[in-house]
Amino acid sequence: MAELVVRGLTRNYGNVRAVDDISFEVRDGELVTLLGPSGCGKSTTLFSIAGLDRPDSGTIRVGSITFFDGARGIHLPPEHRNCGLVFQSYALWPHMTVRDNVAFPLKLRKVTGAKARDKAEWALCLVEMESYGSRYPHELSGGQQQRVALARTLVYEPHLLLLDEPLSNLDAKLRLRARGWLRELQTRLKITTLYVTHDQEEALALSDRIAVMSAGKIVQLGTPREIYLAPATPFIADFVGHSNILLGTPMHDASGALGVRLADAQVLTLDAQPAGPAGARLQVAIRPEHIGLSAGRGGDGAQNVLRARIIQRDFLGTRFEYLISIGDALLRVTRTEELAVGEVLAELPKRHCMPFWEHEKQASPN
Amino acid sequence: MVAARPERMPVDRAPAIQWAVFVFTLLLVAAPIVVIALQSVQSAPLYEPTRTFTFDSYFKLVSNLEFREALLNSLGLASMATVVATTVGVCSAIAIARFDIPGRAWLEGAMLGPIYISQLVLALGWYVLYGPAGYVSLVFQQWLGEVPWNLTSIPGMGVLGGLAMAPAVMLFCTSSLSLMDASLEDAARSTGASPLRVVRSITLPLLRPAIVYSVLLTFVGGLEMLSIPLVFGWPANLEFFTTFLLRESMGQSEPDYGLLGAAALALLVAVAILVLIQQKLLAKRQRFITVRGKSQRPKPIEIGRWRWVVFSAFILYLTFTVVLPMMALTLRSFVQYLTPLLSPWQYLTLGFYRTLLEQDLYMRSIGNSLVLSTIGAAFATALIALITAVIQRSDFRFAKQLEMLTLFPRAVPGMVAGIGFLWVVLWVPGLGMLHGTLAIMIICFTMRDLPTAYAAVAPSFLQIGKEIDQSARVAGASWLRACLSIIAPIAKPALIACYLLVFLSFFKEYASAVFLYAPGNEIIGTTMLNVWAKGEVGPVAALSVIQLALTLVLVAILARFGRVLPRAVDGD
Numbered sequence: 001m002a003e004l005v006v007r008g009l010t011r012n013y014g015n016v017r018a019v020d021d022i023s024f025e026v027r028d029g030e031l032v033t034l035l036g037p038s039g040c041g042k043s044t045t046l047f048s049i050a051g052l053d054r055p056d057s058g059t060i061r062v063g064s065i066t067f068f069d070g071a072r073g074i075h076l077p078p079e080h081r082n083c084g085l086v087f088q089s090y091a092l093w094p095h096m097t098v099r100d101n102v103a104f105p106l107k108l109r110k111v112t113g114a115k116a117r118d119k120a121e122w123a124l125c126l127v128e129m130e131s132y133g134s135r136y137p138h139e140l141s142g143g144q145q146q147r148v149a150l151a152r153t154l155v156y157e158p159h160l161l162l163l164d165e166p167l168s169n170l171d172a173k174l175r176l177r178a179r180g181w182l183r184e185l186q187t188r189l190k191i192t193t194l195y196v197t198h199d200q201e202e203a204l205a206l207s208d209r210i211a212v213m214s215a216g217k218i219v220q221l222g223t224p225r226e227i228y229l230a231p232a233t234p235f236i237a238d239f240v241g242h243s244n245i246l247l248g249t250p251m252h253d254a255s256g257a258l259g260v261r262l263a264d265a266q267v268l269t270l271d272a273q274p275a276g277p278a279g280a281r282l283q284v285a286i287r288p289e290h291i292g293l294s295a296g297r298g299g300d301g302a303q304n305v306l307r308a309r310i311i312q313r314d315f316l317g318t319r320f321e322y323l324i325s326i327g328d329a330l331l332r333v334t335r336t337e338e339l340a341v342g343e344v345l346a347e348l349p350k351r352h353c354m355p356f357w358e359h360e361k362q363a364s365p366n
Numbered sequence: 367m368v369a370a371r372p373e374r375m376p377v378d379r380a381p382a383i384q385w386a387v388f389v390f391t392l393l394l395v396a397a398p399i400v401v402i403a404l405q406s407v408q409s410a411p412l413y414e415p416t417r418t419f420t421f422d423s424y425f426k427l428v429s430n431l432e433f434r435e436a437l438l439n440s441l442g443l444a445s446m447a448t449v450v451a452t453t454v455g456v457c458s459a460i461a462i463a464r465f466d467i468p469g470r471a472w473l474e475g476a477m478l479g480p481i482y483i484s485q486l487v488l489a490l491g492w493y494v495l496y497g498p499a500g501y502v503s504l505v506f507q508q509w510l511g512e513v514p515w516n517l518t519s520i521p522g523m524g525v526l527g528g529l530a531m532a533p534a535v536m537l538f539c540t541s542s543l544s545l546m547d548a549s550l551e552d553a554a555r556s557t558g559a560s561p562l563r564v565v566r567s568i569t570l571p572l573l574r575p576a577i578v579y580s581v582l583l584t585f586v587g588g589l590e591m592l593s594i595p596l597v598f599g600w601p602a603n604l605e606f607f608t609t610f611l612l613r614e615s616m617g618q619s620e621p622d623y624g625l626l627g628a629a630a631l632a633l634l635v636a637v638a639i640l641v642l643i644q645q646k647l648l649a650k651r652q653r654f655i656t657v658r659g660k661s662q663r664p665k666p667i668e669i670g671r672w673r674w675v676v677f678s679a680f681i682l683y684l685t686f687t688v689v690l691p692m693m694a695l696t697l698r699s700f701v702q703y704l705t706p707l708l709s710p711w712q713y714l715t716l717g718f719y720r721t722l723l724e725q726d727l728y729m730r731s732i733g734n735s736l737v738l739s740t741i742g743a744a745f746a747t748a749l750i751a752l753i754t755a756v757i758q759r760s761d762f763r764f765a766k767q768l769e770m771l772t773l774f775p776r777a778v779p780g781m782v783a784g785i786g787f788l789w790v791v792l793w794v795p796g797l798g799m800l801h802g803t804l805a806i807m808i809i810c811f812t813m814r815d816l817p818t819a820y821a822a823v824a825p826s827f828l829q830i831g832k833e834i835d836q837s838a839r840v841a842g843a844s845w846l847r848a849c850l851s852i853i854a855p856i857a858k859p860a861l862i863a864c865y866l867l868v869f870l871s872f873f874k875e876y877a878s879a880v881f882l883y884a885p886g887n888e889i890i891g892t893t894m895l896n897v898w899a900k901g902e903v904g905p906v907a908a909l910s911v912i913q914l915a916l917t918l919v920l921v922a923i924l925a926r927f928g929r930v931l932p933r934a935v936d937g938d
Contacts, residue, residue, distance in 0.1 A: 050836075050840050051840070052836050052839065052840070054761075077378040077380070077839070077844070077845075078836070078839040078840050079839050079841075079842045079843055084840070084841075085836075085837065087833040087836070087837055088833075089831060091834050091837040093837075093838070093852055093856070094834075094856060095855045095856050095858075104841065104843075104851070105841040108842040108847065109842060152837075152841065153840075153841070156841070156842065
């Protein structure tokens with residue numbers, strides 16, 4: 001086992017810079033997730049580390065082995081990197097049984113006989129698939145295929161485990177189970193793991209640390225708690241937690257506290273200070289579950305109670321999802337109580353309002 | 367604990383293998399053409415030490431009266447053949463694909479079947495029935511006092527050439543039709559169009575690119591056709607492009623190499639230009655194909671009682687163009703004389719087959735053909751698997767160029783390839799030992815069949831998801847290992863199909879072999895030509911029957927490997 005160090009990785013496709021000078025580390029035994037929307041460069045990064053894609057510049061190193069060094073012209077072919085990669089589609093070899101699939105990497109490493117059999121059995125047991133050894137991949141369910149794919153990569157004890165959206169082809173219930181199981185296995189084996197996904201919930205639940213990517217760059221790198229509670233940019237606040245964004249001009253109230261005057265002249269007071277240099281306008285992010293709604297007058301102690309209007313209401317079983325307007329801004333709100341469409345009071349508690357100065361360019365990674 | 371990979375910088379052998387495949391393919395395709403081109407601008411044969419650069423051969427060629435006549439005849443034959451093949455092929459493709467004719471699947475198979483039969487065997491069958499002294503011709507002679515057709519004329523041979531190439535046209539139109547969205551035709555029906563109107567206003571216009579392509583395909587086929595010019599034209603002293611090449615190189619003890627080179631190159635360039643136009647049209651074809659990838663089977667148009675009329679037409683056509691000629695050829699191999707004047711039963715004989723068994727030449731030819739096809743098809747299949755792997759399963763820089771190279775032999779007529787490879791082994795130092803061997807024939811045939819084999823293998827290589835071999839790479843397999851252990855087994859059905867297809871093609875090849883065989887290394891095709899030229903019909907018929915029988919068996923096996931196949935075949 002070893003740590004993964006990526007420095008200044010850059011990959012261009014024609015004029016498009018898919019990966020733009022990114023650097024990060026995955027410590028020994030750690031699970032780091034690359035999280036971002038499709039096209040943000042996370043899979044390109046993963047494939048560059050696996051050796052299936054050749055970056056234009058930068059370095060990739062695992063332990064003492066340099067996988068790639070643009071300046072020195074080093075590009076280790078994938079078969080010499082001893083990485084394990086689980087594909088989104090699992091990529092099980094259809095002409096081999098489960099056992100042959102798992103044993104093939106051993107065959108490549110000249111491990112034969114009883115030793116190879118034991119090893120394959122060990123890997124299949126690890127994923128609880130030992131009774132399916134003689135089946136063919138097409139005879140397995142999606143979840144079972146996923147576990148075989150994992151066994152196939154764990155069998156040769158790779159230095160580094162790479163997972164490319166391995167849960168995205170499973171149905172919602174199974175995904176939840178597989179997630180917990182994957183986490184448990186990773187912790188038990190203490191294998192250095194890089195996980196790629198666009199699913200924020202998955203990333204929050206699984207990761208030791210998350211690197212949020214956007215347009216080829218890492219925009220924030222931190223623990224799930226940091227990413228969720230203190231997003232560095234409105235984009236992250238939106239991508240991790242589906243925040244609503246309100247836009248207004250900064251102002252100070254009588255007590256000197258910072259506030260935002262919205263387009264319709266209503267005022268939102270804040271208790272947090274936005275980071276970075278001041279801009280002309282302020283963006284305030286707030287998550288759907290943090291906005292309170294009430295039909296009558298707000299309680300006296302309530303802060304930031306604004307006039308709003310419910311435009312749409314969807315019943316989602318355990319909760320309601322509302323679309324409300326405050327001025328000309330549209331916000332999504334999830335509540336358990338049922339309210340009628342029409343005028344309403346919306347409470348945006350100070351402590352949940354995350355202010356950002358509005359800048360033309362995104363904040364740099366921390 | 368599994369051992370980690372060694373720490374030293376490992377050597378990646380994949381690029382070396384990929385380059386080797388590229389260079390080999392380049393040599394295979396380019397060598398014969400370069401030699402021909404070089405010879406055509408030299409004053410003396412390439413083996414002479416003193417020679418100069420000159421365009422004399424081209425001037426000589428243009429002023430050569432025989433060549434001009436041959437050129438005109440070839441153009442005439444190609445034009446006529448194009449009209450016939452396109453008409454027959456397009457009509458039968460539409461009828462079978464779109465009308466509710468009884469036994470459509472069976473008819474389609476029967477109509478496409480002749481693709482696998484050597485054109486030479488077809489021509490011989492037709493000659494035995496409809497030639498100047500053919501069985502049917504003589505029957506008409508007795509009734510009417512004269513034969514109402516003359517197949518030893520340019521139009522007559524054009525018709526035969528067209529019939530020989532009609533299955534290829536039909537194949538192409540059928541695959542085009544199956545890609546067409548049937549709901550377009552249904553929509554026309556529901557707005558009130560009659561079935562015929564639908565064909566005229568919807569089907570035919572949508573099929574236009576396929577038809578234009580077929581026209582070029584058959585025109586090229588007509589230009590490079592050797593079988594019919596040889597069987598029907600030779601006795602009538604009609605000279606064609608291909609027979610001109612054959613006579614110029616074989617007839618004289620000291621052929622005019624420059625002239626030959628110029629003529630061969632002229633044919634090559636003409637065909638190459640036509641093929642280039644084809645490819646341009648084919649690239650645009652996608653625009654005409656409406657919705658792709660829909661697996662709904664188009665419902666046939668009901669044409670009422672007409673279905674039986676059309677069915678009968680097909681049966682008649684098949685009877686007179688394929689079934690009777692092949693039966694006549696078979697019968698001819700068992701009788702001393704085949705003429706309406708004498709009852710064949712009195713002249714029944716197994717003598718021709720005994721001749722085949724007794725005379726060394728025949729057994730040798732059959733044996734050589736079998737050996738050549740068995741080994742050659744394996745060689746060609748292995749090569750094409752490697753080439754396809756480099757084109758589609760690697761990040762080789764010149765993959766696109768390699769694919770163009772692989773498809774290029776479509777523009778190289780068989781005879782030109784034959785002359786080219788002959789000169790290569792004669793004049794390239796160190797290759798002399800290949801002269802007159804089966805090996806050089808295998809190499810030449812392989813070059814000719816690269817496009818066909820690629821078409822048979824490429825789709826199934828393409829279907830395999832990229833991550834299937836990527837996962838093998840990451841798991842520790844080298845590029846070659848991933849190709850051998852993962853890709854090849856998955857694509858096995860296509861590789862087997864490719865092997866059988868190439869086997870059939872090698873087994874019936876003759877045009878390029880004419881230049882490459884030597885006494886002792888005859889194959890069925892060359893022996894048939896030689897013995898036919900001596901006027902001995904019986905043994906030739908017997909040889910044809912053996913070739914036919916083996917072909918039938920292999921086609922039956924091939925049919926099991928399914929749908930991918932016929933699409934890959936491209937005429938003779």
